[in-house]
Amino acid sequence: MEIRRRKNQIEISELDPFLAELLRQIPASANTQGAPAAEQRIFSAPANGKESKLCAEWKMYVEPELRRLFQTATQTVNADLEQLNGNEKSLANRTLRIPTKHADAWLSALNQARLVIAAKNNFTELELNEHFRSPIGSRRDLSLFQVNFYGFLQEFILRELDSD
Amino acid sequence: MSAEPLASEVAVPLTPGTVRPKSAAPSTIGAPTIEKETRAEEELDLPWQVVVHNDPVNLMSYVTMVFQRVFGYPRDKAERHMLEVHLKGRSILWSGMLEPAELYVQQLHGYLLLATIEKVV
Numbered sequence: 001m002e003i004r005r006r007k008n009q010i011e012i013s014e015l016d017p018f019l020a021e022l023l024r025q026i027p028a029s030a031n032t033q034g035a036p037a038a039e040q041r042i043f044s045a046p047a048n049g050k051e052s053k054l055c056a057e058w059k060m061y062v063e064p065e066l067r068r069l070f071q072t073a074t075q076t077v078n079a080d081l082e083q084l085n086g087n088e089k090s091l092a093n094r095t096l097r098i099p100t101k102h103a104d105a106w107l108s109a110l111n112q113a114r115l116v117i118a119a120k121n122n123f124t125e126l127e128l129n130e131h132f133r134s135p136i137g138s139r140r141d142l143s144l145f146q147v148n149f150y151g152f153l154q155e156f157i158l159r160e161l162d163s164d
Numbered sequence: 165m166s167a168e169p170l171a172s173e174v175a176v177p178l179t180p181g182t183v184r185p186k187s188a189a190p191s192t193i194g195a196p197t198i199e200k201e202t203r204a205e206e207e208l209d210l211p212w213q214v215v216v217h218n219d220p221v222n223l224m225s226y227v228t229m230v231f232q233r234v235f236g237y238p239r240d241k242a243e244r245h246m247l248e249v250h251l252k253g254r255s256i257l258w259s260g261m262l263e264p265a266e267l268y269v270q271q272l273h274g275y276l277l278l279a280t281i282e283k284v285v
């Protein structure tokens with residue numbers, strides 16, 4: 001896999017089918033449905049339990065706005081990922097081009113996905129710091145790899161934003 | 165590093181809610197009861213702080229970028245707060261009135277950071 005900036009795009013080329021599939025899974029991975037721990041992390045409380053009125057108002061007025069914000073980001077990413085669709089069974093490498101104006105949406109969607117996966121798997125800080133653990137021997141290892149791979153993409157996008 | 169905010173970023177504590185003078189109306193009418201309203205004003209005037217808590221998932225570079233964007237902090241100050249979160253578990257990013265504190269926390273949640281509003285004790 002190669003990742004580089006080309007004018008107003010971030011180009012991820014030489015994507016093998018496995019990594020392309022991981023990218024395709026970003027929107028689905030960001031979904032908190034059926035995972036209370038993930039829901040709780042994505043929509044965390046704005047204050048401790050003593051501020052019950054503030055928390056209740058937050059749930060009623062702010063949370064729906066945040067939900068819309070996160071959904072818009074994953075929809076943008078989903079639309080960009082359309083480039084990877086078609087011939088899913090082919091073993092050929094793919095190229096994905098992300099417009100730099102979508103960088104914030106990608107940062108958000110990648111972050112949502114990383115947080116949801118980490119919450120669902122209840123990863124410890126130690127596990128999350130083992131960036132180069134391999135090989136992938138279980139579903140849990142695969143999820144950890146996914147978190148790290150998405151983190152690597154985030155780092156690249158951040159670096160590109162920083163250089164603008 | 166102290167968990168307290170830098171002096172330059174702490175809003176000047178507000179004076180407690182202004183207590184209205186007692187009514188000068190004749191005693192037959194009776195002074196209006198304003199105790200409840202006054203208490204509410206006092207609560208609003210208490211300074212609040214925006215606290216960001218450690219989260220092992222969010223990248224350090226991402227957290228720094230969020231602090232720069234949300235609070236307009238220069239990079240070195242944003243990094244100092246990020247490191248405080250990372251090493252001490254929390255950092256106070258801002259102090260002041262409730263309403264802007266809520267807006268800051270809303271923005272931080274929009275970036276998926278663990279942030280809370282706390283009353284200054």
